[in-house]
Amino acid sequence: MDPEVSLLLKCPPGGLPKEQIRAELSPAHDRRPLPGGDKAIAAVWESRLQTQPWLFDAPKFRLHSATLVSTGSPGPQLLLRLGLTSYRDFLGTNWASSAASLRQQGAANWGDKQAYLADPLGVGAVLATTDDFLVFLRRSQQVAEAPGLVDVPGGHPEPQALCPGDSPLHKDLPGELVVHELFSSVLQEICDEVNLPLLTLSQPLLLGIARNETSAGRASAEFYVQCSMTSEQVRKYYMSGGPEAHESTGIIFMETQSISRLQETEMWAELCPSAKGAIFLYNQVRGSPI
Numbered sequence: 001m002d003p004e005v006s007l008l009l010k011c012p013p014g015g016l017p018k019e020q021i022r023a024e025l026s027p028a029h030d031r032r033p034l035p036g037g038d039k040a041i042a043a044v045w046e047s048r049l050q051t052q053p054w055l056f057d058a059p060k061f062r063l064h065s066a067t068l069v070s071t072g073s074p075g076p077q078l079l080l081r082l083g084l085t086s087y088r089d090f091l092g093t094n095w096a097s098s099a100a101s102l103r104q105q106g107a108a109n110w111g112d113k114q115a116y117l118a119d120p121l122g123v124g125a126v127l128a129t130t131d132d133f134l135v136f137l138r139r140s141q142q143v144a145e146a147p148g149l150v151d152v153p154g155g156h157p158e159p160q161a162l163c164p165g166d167s168p169l170h171k172d173l174p175g176e177l178v179v180h181e182l183f184s185s186v187l188q189e190i191c192d193e194v195n196l197p198l199l200t201l202s203q204p205l206l207l208g209i210a211r212n213e214t215s216a217g218r219a220s221a222e223f224y225v226q227c228s229m230t231s232e233q234v235r236k237y238y239m240s241g242g243p244e245a246h247e248s249t250g251i252i253f254m255e256t257q258s259i260s261r262l263q264e265t266e267m268w269a270e271l272c273p274s275a276k277g278a279i280f281l282y283n284q285v286r287g288s289p290i
Contacts, residue, residue, distance in 0.1 A: 002263070002276050002280075003213060004212070004213055004276060005210055005273045005274075006210070006211045006213055006217070007208060007209075007210055007211075007280060007281065008066060008208070008209040008211050009067075009068070009208050009209040010284055010285060011068075011205075011206055011208045011281075012068075012285075013285060013286075014205065014286065015205030015206055015207050015223075015224050015286065016077075016205060017203060017206075018179055018203065018204070020077045021077065021078045021080065021179050021182070022077060022078070022079050022080065022179065023079075023080045023081075023175040023176075023178040024079065024080065024081050024082065024175055025082050025083070025084075025174075025175060025178060026081070026082075026083065026170055027084075027170055028064075029062065029065075029081045029082055029083030030062060030083035030085065031062060031085060031115065031118055031119065032110060032115045032116050034093075034116055035109070035116070038092075040092060041089055041091075041092030041093065041096075042092070043092075044091055044092040044096055045088045045092060055087075056087075057087050057166075058086065058087050058158070059085070059086050059158075059160060060085050060086060060087060060090070060118075060120035060121070060156055061083075061084065061121045061156075061157055061159060061178070061182075062084060062085035062118060062120060062121065063080070063081075063082060063209070064081040064082060064083055064119075065081045066079070066080050067081075080182075082121070083170070084159060084168065084173075085118040085120050086120075087120070090120050090218070093116060093117045093118045093216070094117050094118055094215045094216040095215060095216075100216070102117060103116075103117070103216060103217070114216075117216055117217065117218075118218075119217065119218055121156070121157065121182075122154060122155065122156050122218070122219070122220035122221070122274065123156065123157060123182065123185050123186040123189065123220060123222075123223065124151075124152045124153070124154035124186070124220050124222045124223065124274050124275070124277070124278045125152055125153045125154060125189065125190050125222075125223050125224075125225045125278075126207065126223065126224050126278050126279070126282045126286075127190060127194070128224070128225070128226050128227065128256060129229060129230055129231045129233075129234055129253070130228060130230050132255060132257070133231040133254060134256055134282075135152075135153065135251065135252075136150050136151065136152060136251070136252040136253070136254060137150070137152070137153060137193060137247075137248040137251055138251075138252060139247065139248055140246060140247055142246070145215075146273070146274075149270055149275075150267070150270045150275060151271070151272045151274055151275045152222075152278045153189050153190045153193045154189050155185065155188075155189040155192075156185065157178075157181045157182045158181065158185065159173060159181075161181050161185070162177050162178065182221060183204050183223075186204050186223045186225065187204065189244075190225060191243075192242055192244040193247060193248060194234065194237065194238050194242065194251070195238050195241060195242030195245065196234065200227050200228045200229055202225055202227075202228075204223035204224065204225050205223060205224045206222075206223055207223060207224055207278070207281035207282055207285045207286065208221075208222060208284075208285060209222070210222055210276075210277025210278065210280065210281060211277070212273040212274055212277065213273065214273050220274050222278040224285075231253045234251070235251055238251045239251075256287070259279060259282065259283060259287060260283050260287055
């Protein structure tokens, strides 16, 4: 493995379709209030706004746990226990200088080192072309996380896509619709970041969930998506620009047959943690383990 990433959950070989995922939303799955109160989070946010006034808060799904469960239907199912959090809370916990201490206190007080952390759930896509290449993007120097590093297309599922407003309630977010948002959001990120038409993309298969240890274990669901175009066709679409073209400065293609040995190459050091997690899961669920 790599110290920047850990695997929380690995799906069965091939990956899981949307129909085999269930989500359970509950306030019990939210983060715990900080031991000294949440004033520290507010202080971090106000400090950030002083230097980055363009920042805005938004609700996010919080991953509490993920469990493969046995059901009467064919094949295993995955149960996602989700709460609600926000970008503000992410900056004040996972990204705060106190993150390591909060993990220690969470383990001591609740038997869960993530108990006090926002842990917003991200999504990422291992995107394959018809000529057997995987698609990566060089992140812009202007983005907040991992500037200049190489990543897979990705982002976050949005509670506001299901329930408009700044303060959605758990009861207003049915599990079935949350799963739909989880799967559709990864397709939308590909469309926005790579500029590909939605109709060229297959239905995603969930490979598993990886934790970014450089942001205190923040989790990302990693998917496999097949594109119906060649790498050269994908490149042309990308070069013509898309809604989130400003987030990356270049597109990179790597042969699928080389991915199993990517950790042995110089490119590995250029990958951000989310991309490393996606590659580990791709190799273990759809290819040859690293």
